[in-house]
Amino acid sequence: MDQTNPLVSKLQTNGNASVVVDMDVLPRKGNYEHSADPAEITDTFGQLLNYCSEAVSTCRSAINHWFNDAIFLALVIAYIIYIVFVIIFDTSTAFWTVVDLIIICLVVIHRFWGIPTVLAHITTPLLKIRRRHCVVSPKRQILAGRVFTASLFLALGVYLIVDLYDEPERLIPLGGLILFLVLMFVTSTAPSKVQWRAVLWGLLLQFIMGIIILRWPPGYKVCKLMGDAVAKFLSFTDYGSKFVFGEKTYTMHVVVFKILPVVVYFSAVVSILYYLGVMQVIIKGLAKLFQYTMNTTAVESFATAAHIFIGQVVSTVALKPFLRDITLSELNAVMTSGFATVAGTVIAAYIEFGVPAEHVITASFMSAPAALAVSKLNWPETEVPRGEEKDVYMNLNVGNEYNIMEAASAGALTAIKLISYVTVNLIAFISLLAFLDYFLSSMGSRVGHPEVTFQFLCSYTFMPLALVMGVRWQDCGKVAELIGKKIFINEFLSFADLGTMIKNDEINERSIVIATYILCGFGSIAAMGINLGAFTAADPSRRQDYAKGMLRAMIGGNVACFMTACVAGILYEGNPFQNMVEMNSNMTTMLNSTSVNGTSLVGNMFNQSSLINGTL
Structure with missing residues (x-):
């Protein structure tokens, strides 16, 4: 048999030769030149089916989109009708109904056109008119900005002089604020390169927020209503806890069955807000505010605004594409803002402890500009930033879930890691604290002072720090323990x-108010290790830079919280030494009463020492 013929080949089967003919190369009989190949016919039908399926999918998605829009508009119209009936029924709620209408209008605009797009259509013609008819040289723009900043500082100085005239004791936290600024400037990596615009506007934004919240009655009422609303909103977590842990037993273990479920609930809510795009609008708005007022870069402004809501560990995912190219000063600003703020999901747990909700919410907002000011004072920019603004803000991904139910489930599942982190840290650190107290007490008992504990040492070490922030003297020891x-x-x-x-x-x-502002930040030694691991996982190539600036960033984050507490101490009304005078008068009265009944004084001392021993 011909071995070279491509039509025929041998196949050995059971020792016998068989012939295999390649049918694809055999000549075809008949006129096949004008007939279609069966494979081509199959491909044609397959392409036709693909086109049909794509058309059906497109029509289905369009119908679903129109259906969703119709449902959305129907709900909006129904709510507007409801608001009209509310105004007719009770005219005293007209102000809040107007606020509801404004919010609804913004939601409708953002749903169909997008708020940034609408603002661009409004601002673009105005910018063109300004460029044509109001041409201002860059030098004059800089001069106008400096005059405006100086005018705001002058107005703030006059306000403080008038406000503190009757209560000069509130000048103490003002001195503490200046002290922190001086310390950051002295320890700066490049004092001659400090960007004073960022520092000054950081302080201005802090005071503006503080005046609105602490001194302006309408602003305080709005913030108080928002805090009460958040607290009421978080209270619905109890229904889930009752169902899972039992109605009578879920309060027996407050942290596990009442505090930690709040993190799960609020994490699901935040995930839903991300899915709807609400969080993205808020974060971008705050980032733009910091960028335009403080002249900071897009990366550090975006990171600072994001840290108010999502925390530093989670934000490394969004910042991952930029970590390799950002400068050391930008990196310090990113890390400092992470230590100075707390995530929104953890704020919910703090409120459950009984801390004032309005001050917990505003503390993180006020500490954000302070963190940028401290970072630019402590590590000024000496390089050329390379990040593009549009790339930074586009990196904040909108929720990729299919619907709200999936977004809620994803948020709840995300909270598992946070709950495990909080739980294991509480177990570990409380146990270590108990061991440390035992060790210090046993060492102190050898020299006749068994009362020496970790809290005892912190109460004396950080007492001057609490005093310069405006804490009343008799509370300085307790607040110092909290700081430690x-x-x-x-x-x-x-x-x-x-x-x-x-x-x-x-x-x-x-x-209480000042301590709330002091504590509202992730500025702990344990957080340094956690953040170092998160940043290293995001971009391992800059591990040395992370380790180099982590301690400085942690200190800067705490200083930012201390500065916010100083602003609260300046603006919060009340005499910090009033209670100390009352305590001295009560002590004098008690001492005078010993001349009549000395046994009562001994009994009181015995009861107090018994209480202390029982607490220990």
Whole structure:
């Protein structure tokens, strides 16, 4: 048989030769030149079916889109009709109904056109008119900006002079604020390169927020209503906890069955807001505010605004594409803002401890510009930033879930990691704290001072720090303990202790407010290791840069919280030494009463020492 013929080949089967003919190369009989190949016919039908299926899918998606829009418009119209009936029924709620209408209009605009697109259509013609008829040289623009900043500082100075005239004791936190600024400037990596615009506007934004919240009655009422609304909103977590853990037993273990479920609930809500695009609008708005007022770059402005809601560990996912190219100053600003703020999901747990909700919410917002100011003062920019603004803001992904139910489920599942982090840290650090207290007490008992504990040392070490922030003297020791626990353990345990102090009425209202602003930040030693691991996982090539600036960023984040507390101490009304005078007068009265009944004084001292021993 011919071995070279491509039509025929041998196949050995069971020792016998068989012939295999290649049918594809055999000549075809008949006229096949004008007939279609069966494979081509199959491909044609397949392409036709693909076109049909694509057309059906397109029509289905369009119908679903129109159907969703119709349902959305129907709900909006129904709610507007409801608002009209509310105004007719009770005219006293007209203000809030107008607020509802404004919110509905913004939601409709964002749903169909997008708020940034509408604003671009409005601002673009105005910018063209300004460029044509209001041409201002760059030098004059810089001069106008400086005059405007100086005018705001002058107005702020006049306001403080008038406001503090009757209560000069509130000048103490003002001195503390200046002290922190001086310390950051002295320890700066390049004092001659400090960007004073960022520092000054950071302070201005802090004072503006503080005046609106703490001194302006309408602003405080709005913030108080928002805090009460958030607290009421979080209280619905109890229904889920009752169903899972039992109605009578879910309050027996407050942290596990009442506090931590709030994190799950709020995490699901935040995930839904991300799916709807609400969080993206808020974060971009705050980032633009920081960028235009403080002249910071897009990366550090975006990171600072994001840290208010999502925390530093989660934000590394969004910042991952930029970590390799950002400068050391930008990296320090990113890390400092992470240490100075707390995530929105954890704020919910702090509120459950009994801390004032309105101050917990505003503390993180006020500390954000302070973090940028501290970072630019402590690590000024000496390089040329390379990040593009449009790339930074586009990196904040909108929720990719299919619907709201999936978004809620994804948010709840995300909280598992956060809950496990909080739980294991509480177990570990409380156990270590108990061991440390035992060790210090045993060492102190050898020299006749068994009362020496970690809280005892912190109460004396950080007492001057609490005093310069405006805490009243008799509360400085307790607030100093909270500061020590925040820095050396974590802020979660400090907020738990603050909630206990509030419930037991151990410190006055002014000290509670200032302590809330002090503790509202992830500025602990343990957080340094967590953030180092998160940044290294995002971009391992800059591990040395992360390790180099982590301690400085942690200190800067705490200083930013301290500056926010100083602003609260300046603006919060009340005499910090009033209660100390009352305490001295009560002590004098008690001492005078010993001349009549000395046994009562001894009994009181015995009861107090028994209480202390029982607490220990």
